[in-house]
Amino acid sequence: MPVYNPPLRDMQFVMHEVLNVEAELKALPSHAETDADTINAVLEEGGKFAAEIVFPLNISGDAEGCQLDKATHEVKTPTGFKEAYAKYLEGGWAALSCDPEYGGQGLPFVVNQCFYEMMNSANQAWTMYPGLSHGAYECLHAHGTPEQKALYLPKLTSGEWTGTMCLTEPHCGTDLGMLRTKAEPQADGSYKITGQKIFISAGEHDFTENIVHLVLARLPDAPKGSKGISLFLVPKFKVNADGSVGERNAIYCGGLEHKMGIHGNATCQMILDGAVGTMVGEPNKGLAAMFVMMNAARLGVGNQSLGLTEVAYQNALAYAKDRIQMRSLSGTKAKDKDADPIIVHPDVRKMLLTAKAYAEGGRALAIYCALLLDKELNHPDEKVRKDSGEMLALLTPIIKAFLTDNGFEATVMCQQVFGGHGYIKEWGMEQFVRDARINMIYEGTNTVQSLDLLGRKVLGNQGATLKKFGKLVGALVEEEGVNEKMAEFINPLAVLGDQITKFTMEIGFKGMRNADEVGAAAVDYLRVAGHLVFGYFFARMAQVALRQIAAGNTDPFYVAKLQTARFYFAKLFPETATLMRTARAGSKALMDTDAALA
Amino acid sequence: MPVYNPPLRDMQFVMHEVLNVEAELKALPSHAETDADTINAVLEEGGKFAAEIVFPLNISGDAEGCQLDKATHEVKTPTGFKEAYAKYLEGGWAALSCDPEYGGQGLPFVVNQCFYEMMNSANQAWTMYPGLSHGAYECLHAHGTPEQKALYLPKLTSGEWTGTMCLTEPHCGTDLGMLRTKAEPQADGSYKITGQKIFISAGEHDFTENIVHLVLARLPDAPKGSKGISLFLVPKFKVNADGSVGERNAIYCGGLEHKMGIHGNATCQMILDGAVGTMVGEPNKGLAAMFVMMNAARLGVGNQSLGLTEVAYQNALAYAKDRIQMRSLSGTKAKDKDADPIIVHPDVRKMLLTAKAYAEGGRALAIYCALLLDKELNHPDEKVRKDSGEMLALLTPIIKAFLTDNGFEATVMCQQVFGGHGYIKEWGMEQFVRDARINMIYEGTNTVQSLDLLGRKVLGNQGATLKKFGKLVGALVEEEGVNEKMAEFINPLAVLGDQITKFTMEIGFKGMRNADEVGAAAVDYLRVAGHLVFGYFFARMAQVALRQIAAGNTDPFYVAKLQTARFYFAKLFPETATLMRTARAGSKALMDTDAALA
Known part of the structure; x- marks a missing residue:
């Protein structure tokens, strides 16, 4: 276990x-x-x-x-x-x-x-x-309207009721503009909603007496596409004016999906058969309202993979210390045993350290983003609120895609440390892999995230927000550029900081002539940006560790942090060399392939 | 389905x-x-x-x-x-x-x-x-002895009986030197074998009337370690002298593993309780005899992932043509539909082409290796037999590890093409991923393969066999070096051919001072070697395709092959840039990490 x-x-x-x-x-x-x-x-x-x-x-x-x-x-x-x-x-x-x-x-x-x-x-x-x-x-x-807030927020806050987001339909996931669920206005100001939703996580369960569904649907006169989608609150049980639970609403679970992982969560097909709901936000502005939820969810999905990376790492580390098998290539280490613990093998360490570096880099980024969210919502200075919001918007697709791609890789590596035992259910490692797999898919696939990052968040404002992050990097380089002990962290970061500006401009120019160039570069671009961000945080963490050590602090935590940062820059960060090369190879090798993909 | x-x-x-x-x-x-x-x-x-x-x-x-x-x-x-x-x-x-x-x-x-x-x-x-x-x-x-062959080979040939390999025990998989199963000689020349084996694929089933187990065990006087292991034939039912099935032997399935995938195959814990067996080969030379089986199995495992890559690709391609969602970034493609088929998106194509290139490169390599095996076993010229065997030995760990790593990546990408539907069991894509996962682990983990390649097959004979493969590459470069149409394939291949010689020597020198340098570079090295081999076969396939097109052949198969080869060299082959960089980063960043891995 x-x-x-x-x-x-x-x-x-x-x-x-x-x-x-x-x-x-x-x-x-x-x-x-x-x-x-x-x-x-x-x-x-x-x-x-x-x-x-x-x-x-x-x-x-x-x-x-x-x-x-x-x-x-x-x-x-x-x-x-x-x-x-x-x-x-x-x-x-x-x-x-x-x-x-x-x-x-x-x-x-x-x-x-x-x-x-x-x-x-x-x-x-x-x-x-x-x-x-x-x-x-x-x-x-x-x-929400004041009435909706008064009726629902206390119960969602206490957790007495839970909520869901009902977006996907069988024929549309990424492309919500195609959704067909209908909302018909009623005389009393409510709506009767009819349609079918799929992949609704926690759509039905036995935790609470009521479930509050937020459902995207179309009004009868709605424009086609994504500009004709409204958002509705549809409770499982109608709620009386005094907040008590009333009669059953016509929204129910028609089936459960059988999935690769996250078996403990009910992934529901939801049938709405004239279910009664009330509108949230403005008519036809449902996507914008839902995006508040989507952005939170994207940060949440990155956090799921961060959690799985950490727990997979802890178990692989324990196993690698305990399992004895073969001798170290550089000479016997555990003379009193029939074999050395497998942690003596360089590649076992590489797998462990990859997971550890992904966990620690991801944790720094995720906490930084949570702080940005606190500042966006609560800072008294409007400019700080705006800047924090923009930086968070830039980093959100990186959290979602980079952390979930890394998390899958890390859980697979941690499973690999167990050899054949990693493939057996009782050790729990294969479950981490299966659970981690969904995080690359839901709340916008990682390809969608990369297009959001490169197309909207970077090129969409001529790289202005990216430049702001670049300023943070530049300031750190400036501050530590002459510190020899920081050179191993600062130098590669400074190089990438320079490269990414040119790299972004190149793609921008190519993209103006042919938008597919953006699509062809986006996934590679997101990983390069992810390493810029991780590199920045590892350099900052190394800075703190070096200062503590210089000040005489003997807590091995700081030595450990330096070792992890060194590993990161030596073995993971150089991936950017290939990523920029393949991104620069452009769209032709992908798009001029009709015969190959016939 | x-x-x-x-x-x-x-x-x-x-x-x-x-x-x-x-x-x-x-x-x-x-x-x-x-x-x-x-x-x-x-x-x-x-x-x-x-x-x-x-x-x-x-x-x-x-x-x-x-x-x-x-x-x-x-x-x-x-x-x-x-x-x-x-x-x-x-x-x-x-x-x-x-x-x-x-x-x-x-x-x-x-x-x-x-x-x-x-x-x-x-x-x-x-x-x-x-x-x-x-x-x-x-x-x-x-x-086998003449008696064993006469009694068992006809039934294994016809398939009336099946066979297994019983190596792993709970405390040893990679390190078979630690195995404990005991074989006691009997007066009649047979042995009574006692012990426990795990992870025995097809160890028990209802296909046939008998199962022939090949079991590694120790004689009472055997030296410690891997030099004291003998191989025994232990049938489920004893076989009478006339070939008929006799009484039940004391080898039985004590439990089935619950695994991530390959659920249809029985992975058995096998109990031997004084089971009667006969020796195969010489006493204490069991590992050498078993290696005939292991080498065949390693080629077979690479072939498993080749098969999964192909079938996953076919299904992802069909889905990408059928599923409509969003519009092409470069303008609407399917005007008559509510959205474009997702195959218009560059990254969807990249995922499909990655799987296709891995399948086609892997197929060329695997067939080439099978032909080497035919020549090794059947060529009248002893030198050809020896050369073929050596080349096959070099390529076997590449087939095993490169094809299975690629196969996992490819099945994951093909699953990703399906979005949320890829996570649902009924589409079958997540099963390909789960099944492909074991291939990176069993028959020697991919780390073990990389050590076999770099340590034994390359450095073990001062790169002599690798140089022979290099000669094949050199001959192709020579032949096509002035052909402008081949330049896009030949040039990167020629560069890597030159680089890998220097790269190998570097690791060899570093490894002489510190063996952990070999272990630290091995996994990266194997992927570089894999790309050298794939690059060679893609260049040869492109050569044939270009000649057919030049000769007026209008079969779109040849255009498709060129497009796949172009994609391979543009988007996958450049991975070697990072791999050589991270390998060169050496062992220190991995081994000097005791605090981090405390």
Whole structure:
């Protein structure tokens, strides 16, 4: 059975030693009182909840899966899931970073980010139930009417009810402009909604007495395409004016998907048969409203893979120290044993360190982004809010795609460390791989993310936001450029910082003549940008570690951080050489292939 | 449900137009009569068998899995598996490339290679039953006593009995020197064998009346380590002198593993409780004898991933043409539809072409290796036999590791083309990924393969065999160096051919000072060598295609082949730039990490 130890020390390092979260929060009136001790105490408890309550349900939930009663349309979640959710509510975890106006605890998103990383390590399938609910909360909080807020937000905040997002239909996922679900206005101002949705995570379950669905649909007179989509709130049970649960609404689960992984989460086909709903936001502006939820979800998906990377790494590391097999190439290491532990082998270390570097780089980026979100929503200075929002928008597709591609690679490598045992279910490693696989697909495939990054976020504003990130890199290079000890980190970063400007301009120019050049370069581009960002954070983390060591701090944590940063720059970062080469090879080798793809 | 069309045209192209198999076989007395028409006719029938009989059992076999009756120790394979095996025997497929002396059809291995590629596309789990049996046949054929051969080879040839290889124990897989199973000599010259084996594929099943296990074990006086291992033949049912099946032997299945994939194949824990066996080969020389089987198995595992790459590609291609979603970035392509088929998107093409290039490069290499095997075993000139064997030994770890790493990447990409639907079981794509995953692990992990390649096959003889492959590359560069139309293929190949010599010497020198340098570079090195080999075969295939086009041949097959080769050199081959860089980064960043991996 796998193990999991919440990586509290590394979280604290990133928050308090690298990003100075406490000082940053002091500038935000709503979080000015949140100090490091509070954050650490909450996360320590959160780690216990993750490791002790939901982690033990991970393998059993995968094996058992969810069951649909076709007669009642009710879904039974795996044994123990429901009880764990009751404890989750009891502990107040649902309300962690929700608005105090609706009963929330009002803690900053950096705390929620770290808490959810641990929850995802412990059990991605379980965590998706409250995770999606949080997205629905965000969306209603931003776009709901006062009545909707009053009726639904307290219950979503407390976790008494959960929420979903109902977007995909059988014929459309990425291309929501094609969706067909219809909403007919009723005399009382409500809508009757009819259609079929698929791939609705947590669409039905036995955790709560009600489920609040946010559903995209078309009004009768709506324009074609994505400009004719509206958003509706459709509860499983209608809600009376006093907030009590009323009669059953005509939205129900028609089937469960049988999937590669995340078996513990119910992926539902949802049938709407004249279900009664109310509109959220403006008519035909449903996509924009839903995007609040989508952006939160994309950060959340990156966080899922961060969690899986960490837990897979911890187990592979433990196995590599324990499993003895063959001798070290450079001479026997464990003379008292029949063979050396496999951690003596360079390639085993490479697999472990790849996972570790992806976890630590991803954690730094994810916490940085959560802090940007706190600043975007709460900073008193409008310019800071705007800048934070723009930077977060730039980094969101990188979090989503880079962390999930890395997470899949890392879980596969950690599984590989186990040899044949990694392929057997009881060790738990193959489940991490299967669960991690979905993260590259849902909430916009990683190809879609790359187009969002390169087409919209970078070229869409002539690289202005990217340049702002480049300024952060430039400032660090300036600051540490003459520090010999930092040279191994700063030099490659500085080179890539220069290269990426030219690289971006090249693609921009080629793209003006032929838009397929952007599509052909986008996936490679996103990974290059991902390494620029990871390189920046590893350099900053190395800077802190070197300063601590210079100051006489003997905590081996800092030596470990330097070693991981060195590994990252030596073995992972150089991928950018090939990525820029293949991106520059252009679109012709892809598009002039009609005979090959006949 | 997935589709599968045997890629007969591409097989014929490689065999007859690129490798001139018919002419090569004419030089081998035992195959001199095997002409192209015979080969094509056999493979056409073989393709039908694969597509019509075993392919329809792939998804159902995965869903149903194998069941062990703990009382009788008998295993029930998935519905239809047993009946398909009866048809396999009926068609004479088991005997395809077996020795006519024992009832085989005596066809060359090139035929068997192509037949098995199709069988692996159709159903890897099913194909492992006869596939492993073939390995046992090879081993007994090479090392069995006349009595063992007379008693067992006719039944293994006909397929009436199947065979297994029993190597792994709970505490040892890679490091067989640690194995503990004991063999006690008996007065009648037989041995009583006691111990536990795990991960025994096809260790028990309901296809045949008997199963012939080849078991590694230690004699009482055996030296420690890998020099004290002997090989034994242990039948499930003892065999009477007249060849009839006698009493049950004390070897039985104690449990089935629950695995990530290949559910249709029974992965058995085998208990030997004083089971009676006879020795195969010399005492304490069991590993050498078993290696005949291991080498065949390694080629076979590469072939499994080749098959999965092809079938995943075919299905992703069909889906990409059929699924409409979004518009092309460079302007609407399907004006009559609500959206364009997703094959218009550059990155979708990149995923498809990656799979296609891996399939076609892998097929060329695999058929080339099968021909080497035919020459090694049957060429009248001893030097040709020796040279063929050495070249095959060099290429075997590349087939095993490069094709299986590529196959996993390709099946993951093909799954990605399906978006969310790729994650759902009914489409079959996620099964290809799960099945492909084991191929990177078993028969020696891909790390072990890389050490075999770099440490033993390359540095072990001062690069002599690699230089022979380099001569093939050099001859092609010489021949086509002035042909402008070939420049896009020849130039990168020539550059890598030069680079790899220097690269190999560098690692060799560093390795003399510190053996961990070899271990640190090996995995990267194997991929570089893989691209050298693929680059060579793509250049040769492009050469044939260009000549056909120049001669006025209008078959679009040749244009397709050129497009695939161009894609390969533009988008996949440049990976070598990063691989050489990370290999050169050396072992320090991996080994000087004790704090990080504490």
